[in-house]
Amino acid sequence: MKYLLVLAVLWVAIWLWRKNRREEMREAEREQAAARAQRPTAAPSAPQAMLRCAHCGVHLPASDAIAGPGETVYCSAAHRQAAERG
Numbered sequence: 240m241k242y243l244l245v246l247a248v249l250w251v252a253i254w255l256w257r258k259n260r261r262e263e264m265r266e267a268e269r270e271q272a273a274a275r276a277q278r279p280t281a282a283p284s285a286p287q288a289m290l291r292c293a294h295c296g297v298h299l300p301a302s303d304a305i306a307g308p309g310e311t312v313y314c315s316a317a318h319r320q321a322a323e324r325g
């Protein structure tokens with residue numbers, strides 16, 4: 240009978256601990272959601288520098304440009320090679 244009481248106390252303690260953890264996790268999730276809501280969403284069309292291909296003159300975003308010698312940029316590796324050949 241004594242063991243049964245110990246078991247019951249243990250069970251209650253574990254149940255309380257698990258309940259606490261679940262509430263903590265729920266609270267953390269709520270905080271994350273709030274942080275996500277507050278964060279300004281990155282604009283898909285963020286302003287980006289437009290560069291001009293030194294070979295064909297086409298304008299392209301800086302992230303797509305291929306850097307050539309010096310300050311020159313190219314729209315593709317082929318145009319960079321073509322410019323290097325002269």
Ligand SMILES: [Zn+2]
Pocket residue numbers: 292293294295296297313314315318
């Ligand atoms: Zn080009």
